[in-house]
Amino acid sequence: MRKISRRQFLGVSLKAGAATMFAGMFAPTATSVMGLGGIAHAADKKISPFTFAVLTDAHLYDIPDHKFDAILEKGVADVNSLSPAPDFVLYGGDLGQSGKEAELVKGKKILDKLKMPYKIIPGEHDYYLDMGKAWRGLFGDEHWSFDHNGVHIIGMNSILVDDFWTMAELTPLERMGRMEELECHQCGLWGVHEKQLDWLEKDVKKLSPSTPIMIMTHSPLWDYYPRWNFQTSDAPEIRAILRKFDKVMAIHGHVHQVVYNSIGNINSAGLLSTSWPWPYPPVELPYPDIRMNRVDPGDFEDGLGSHHIAIAKEFDGVVNYRAFSDLLPENVKRGVKL
């Protein structure tokens, strides 16, 4: 018998109206957890405040001295100049544009100039020429986790799609070409898929609900504009697995813009690219005040930037968007609480 998938199980539970069972199994509330010995867990919560930096979406081309090379260099130099120096750097995917090894090699060369260690996840632009082979050869695992100063930090590959190329008899180059387009007509919705969900479940199983969790994916863990894959199809399953925690911070690339959302215990922030900005899609923003200004197409650095994220004692986070040009309204300039 085929193993029942998590998606099917979620669907069945909801359809059967078994909301209580569902909540009990996947979504213990903070209070219910406290009742089960949460006080001891709370005492475990020890964060030494720290900062880290984030860069994402460089979209490097295999063209010598391309303008995006210089912007990634600028991002790296900016991160290296930060005070206090970030403990580490996260890179949110789409280092290359067309999945070519040469793009990724060029990108790695630039990222290796970072003075601090960095962790990286793939984006769709890094992946669909050789299904991530070159990327894995250079950077290793597509999903990972590590602990830093009391925070559990997770990275996952959220750009997996079902096979649309075999039936259509596409070459790897054609497959990549379609994925390169934001509004790809036949690529389907991205997700992390079953194996990574199983991994995530195991990864957080032994962690107490008071453990501060930070998760990075390429695409947002909420339905923003599925047409442009401003979504992750199995985000509901991810949110269910992470629901036991008091607080989860999520950051994501792909949207090339300032955007924010809060769902249940998860606060999410979208990140600036170092290639080009994207306009806001034709839907209402959940937090319309947290956005960037109109971008000047004549200023090639406008709409782009790096990020310095500060984590304080009680797992309070602030994203400092470091726009390379005059992009941010005052409220965003002051930092966005995560």
Place this chain on the structure above:
Amino acid sequence: MNNRRFKTLTTAVVAVCTLATMFVVSNVQAKKPFSGAEAEDQVNMLMAAVKRGDDLWHNPKLGTNGLACGNCHPDGSASNPHTWPKYQTNLGKVGTLREMINWCISVPMLGKPLAPDSDDMIAMEAYAMYTHRGVAIAPAKDEQHGAVPVVSGPGYPNADSGNR
């Protein structure tokens, strides 16, 4: 014949004569409405231009650095076709949508501008306008506009099931 019946008859005769006159006059001064087949042909020709524009919009060969219009303007968004002509700082004057398209091809994409009256340029405009169908024509405001929301597919009627 009573008075009331006579009045009704007169009104009917006058109405018929007026209609007949209108018909004759309209027959002389205007064409008949397009037949269903003619109208369909015209729509098909427009949609072929939209498709051609869509292909060009997503074609990095218009430039020389790998970029296509679609990199920054997915589904035609933030091209604001319904706001032109307007003053545009990059043009330094009141310009047209096609001038802006050529500015984008020349400056961020490092390509050669299209001939303003070429079929390619008209197709680019057709695509930009079609992705904003139904959006009110309005003078430019200091904001970026998304295009018409699209759920899936190319965003316009297209028998071609391929991506490009």
